[in-house]
Amino acid sequence: MIDKKLLALLGHNKKYIFYAVGLMIVGLFANLTITASICYAIQYAAEYASSGSNTQGFxxxxxxxxxxxxxxxxxxxxxxxxxxxLGRNVKKDLRQKIYDKIIKLGVRTTDNMSMAGLTQLSMEGVEQLDLYYSAYIPQFFYAMIAPIILFIVTVRINWAVALVLLACVPLIPMSIIAVSRYAKKIFAKYWGKYTSMGDSFLDSVQGLKELKIFQADAAQNIKMNETSEEFRKITMKVLVMQLASTTIMDMVAYGGAGLGIALTIHAVVNGSLSAYAALFLILVAVDFFLPLRAFGSAFHIAMNGASAGNKILSLLAQPDPVWGSESIDNIEIKVKDVTFSYDGKRDVLKHASMNFGSTGMCAIVGESGSGKSTVVNLLLGAYHPQQGSILVGNKPLETLSRESYYSHISVVSYNTYIFNETIRQNFMLAKDNVTDEEIYSALKKVNLYDFIIENGGLDKVITEDAANISGGQKQRLALAINLVANKDVYIFDEATSNIDIESEAIIMNNIKELSKEKSVIVISHRLANIIAADTIYYIEDGEVKENGTHNELM
Structure with missing residues (x-):
């Protein structure tokens, strides 16, 4: 009933569970003391009424x-x-673990999980798992211990009643176990439908403009309604299952308590038990089942939390990119006879070899799906080839320190993210001690200086997804931020895709200037953008078919 892997996520926070269970047991003894004292007071009151005893006995x-x-x-x-x-610590630690894992995985983060799924997992999923830890697990241990304590107390009064009450107690866990197999499947589907609905909603919101333009909003509305209806149906199945389970547990709890009370009354009638001892047993009979009844209620919360927890475990179990601890001597990069496959079945790259010098421009061209972006992923250390090697300064990439390597490399892609912060704060991400003069110099290089000055200066806030600037301005701003970083290697992965001609020309001019002092790697579909490249690698179906200058290849 307890997943050991999920329990291991608690780490040092396990102590709070044991503290809570210990206090719950203390509370149980306090309840027994109150019940016994009340029964004693009632007995003394009866004696006082009949014999006029001293009131000090109360x-x-x-x-x-x-x-x-x-x-x-x-x-x-x-x-x-x-x-x-416990809840605060668990949520903080889990979210930190998820964040650290996402940072480690880098570009591999969303391989098997959408961004909406990651968001739901780190927010709602962690909240559900918090209930699993703070409500379910303490109640589980308490529910196992409490009936034994109550049995030890009541067996001294009447062994038959105590034995019957104890015998009925396991029926609740048995009913939970019977339901759990079905419940796990239901909750797994429930969480899947929940994340699916979240994905659909996020896609619809992000693509609302396109849906309106293509007049597809009505069709998308129908699709979202269908997704919502599927979620409603699985939610109703969950509720029906919970209601049925609760009904069974109530029948067992009340039936067991009723049986114990009936035996107690029978013992009083036979004269083998005093009325006041019987009153104590009757009051305690319900307590036999309350802990397990509460555990049964927490079980349904736990199933949802466990389903989310398994998703978190799946994310955390993904292998980290392999890194070493060596520093970089020089930044010349060599791709030597590299073969790589994402799924172990189809080779995306086949015996590919490339050389990228410490200065100059190298370009990688080819059709979509030929393996160009895979080369970028390999150069970033997100994956490692199954065959061949990537050398940086004659050292295997996986032996280098991640921090050391990333301090020398910069990437500008077609979808570079600009944070919802001021212009200055976005530049400070690249260089924390950047001066205004350095920012202005970079903005001038990409022809954004006048625009920024006229629209709020460096304190201008870039809205979410850079919605308050054009696509071309966004790419130029991303380039300016990377220029301030002053790295040794710049990778431009389709950086000029889907932008205006003016922005494309500005970016390409900066790339050419950069290549005089830095190592520049350009991924592009447009042949016109790579004419000036020192070396062009043409990839087809994962193989480097040709390489050379533009004139040599033409």
């Missing part, structure tokens, strides 16, 4: 009840505080 049970109630209050508050602390 003082002791009253004091005990007050102390026990105070203990119960303190334990309840402390349990709540512990669960809150």
């Amino acid at each position: 003082i002791l049970p009253a004091v005990i009840v007050i102390i026990a109630m105070a203990i119960r209050y303190v334990t309840s508050r402390s349990i709540g505080d512990l669960k809150d602390t």
